[in-house]
Amino acid sequence: MALSVGFWVLAAVTVAGALVVVAARNVFRGALSLVLSLVAVAGIYITLSADFLAGVQVLVYVGAITILLIIGIMLTHEVQQAGTPNRFRVPAFLVSVVFLGVMAFVFLQTPWHTAPAGTAALTPTAGSLADKLFEPGGFLLTVEVAGVLLLAAVIGAIALARDK
Amino acid sequence: MVGLGHYLVLSAVLFSIGLYGALAKRNAIAIMLCIEIMLNGVNIALTAFSRYGTPTALTGQVFALFIMVVAAAEAAVGIAIVMTIYRNRGSIDATKIDLMKW
Numbered sequence: 001m002a003l004s005v006g007f008w009v010l011a012a013v014t015v016a017g018a019l020v021v022v023a024a025r026n027v028f029r030g031a032l033s034l035v036l037s038l039v040a041v042a043g044i045y046i047t048l049s050a051d052f053l054a055g056v057q058v059l060v061y062v063g064a065i066t067i068l069l070i071i072g073i074m075l076t077h078e079v080q081q082a083g084t085p086n087r088f089r090v091p092a093f094l095v096s097v098v099f100l101g102v103m104a105f106v107f108l109q110t111p112w113h114t115a116p117a118g119t120a121a122l123t124p125t126a127g128s129l130a131d132k133l134f135e136p137g138g139f140l141l142t143v144e145v146a147g148v149l150l151l152a153a154v155i156g157a158i159a160l161a162r163d164k
Numbered sequence: 165m166v167g168l169g170h171y172l173v174l175s176a177v178l179f180s181i182g183l184y185g186a187l188a189k190r191n192a193i194a195i196m197l198c199i200e201i202m203l204n205g206v207n208i209a210l211t212a213f214s215r216y217g218t219p220t221a222l223t224g225q226v227f228a229l230f231i232m233v234v235a236a237a238e239a240a241v242g243i244a245i246v247m248t249i250y251r252n253r254g255s256i257d258a259t260k261i262d263l264m265k266w
Contacts, residue, residue, distance in 0.1 A: 007166045011174045018178055018201045022185040027194045034197050041204050048171070048215040050225050053207075060232050065200060065239045072193050072243045076250045085188040086259045092187035100180035107172035114168055114216045121219040129229070132222050139226055146233045153237035160244035 007047050013040040025084065031070050038062050049121040052129055171212030178205030192246045192256040196239065203235050 017037025024030035038061045045054040085092075122128050132138050178201055185198030207228040214224025250256050 004166045007170065011170075014174070015177055015181070018181040021194075021197050021201060022181055022189075027191055027197070030194060030197055034200065037201065038204065041208065044171075044174070044208060045211055047166075048211045050211050050215070050228075053211060053225050053228055056229065056232060057207075060236055061200070061204070065236060068239050068243055069193060069196060069200075072196075072246055075247060076193065076256050084190055086190045089188045092184050095187065096180040096184035099183060100176055103176035103179070104173050107176060108169050112168055112213075112217065115219050119219045121215055122222065125222060125225065128222055129225060132226050133229075139230075142230060146230055149237055150233060153240050157240040157244035160241070161247045 003047055007044065010040045010043040010047065013037070014044065028070070028073050031066060031073055034069075035062055035066050038066065049123050049125070051124055052126040168212055168216040171216075172209055175205040175209035175212070178202070178208065190257050190259055192249070192258045192261070193243075195258060196242050196246075199238070200235065203231055207231055 014037050017033045017040060020033035021030040021037065024033065038057065042054040042057040042062070045051075045057060133143055134140055182198045182200075182202030182205060186195050186202065189195045189198060210224040210228045210231070212224075214222060214228075217224070246256050249261060253261070
């Protein structure tokens with residue numbers, strides 16, 4: 001019961017925050033609203049008993065990515081009317097609504113193979129996730145590739161943004 | 165009782181909001197904000213499948229972690245590109261960045 005109430009409150013905050021991001025004229029306010037939305041998504045991870053993911057969400061998304069985007073907003077002086085839509089506003093709206101309808105229909109009509117209703121989830125997940133990531137037969141190669149990807153991205157960002 | 169369908173519909177709603185913003189915004193950074201919303205919608209779907217489909221395997225959560233890694237890389241490179249465009253052209257209006265349009 002408490003889980004349901006938590007889900008509905010967090011889902012409402014998430015969607016409201018996302019709508020403000022899309023609707024706000026002032027892109028800085030949009031970024032702050034995105035922070036709110038992302039924190040609510042971290043709460044949704046907790047209702048899914050994904051505690052480690054919730055921590056990573058706050059650290060990486062709220063702590064790093066949004067701050068990076070806010071720095072970008074502050075370095076480009078187009079804050080005030082930056083949120084104005086382009087001329088594809090109506091087609092984009094139609095595409096989004098049709099996409100939402102199709103996806104909701106598919107999600108709700110597909111008979112998903114779910115585990116039996118009372119199955120308890122793993123908590124805490126940090127140790128099990130570490131096993132999954134670093135044990136042989138897990139995702140060890142993918143972890144290495146992700147590290148190389150981050151290194152390449154950081155070097156590329158430095159090379160792009162540096163003064164010639 | 166909240167179940168898998170609720171989380172999936174929430175993720176679809178978030179993805180659609182982000183999709184509209186990414187298609188309809190002028191400012192390049194606003195487009196990146198909307199892309200982050202879309203990635204979060206996908207992450208919610210993955211985590212919900214992980215919770216309700218295979219509650220003890222955690223594979224969906226691992227996928228969500230890797231999406232976060234890719235999102236961080238994307239944000240870093242994206243901001244660098246936006247900064248370079250702003251320095252060279254004095255504007256980050258995505259409708260005016262059309263050098264490579266046919």
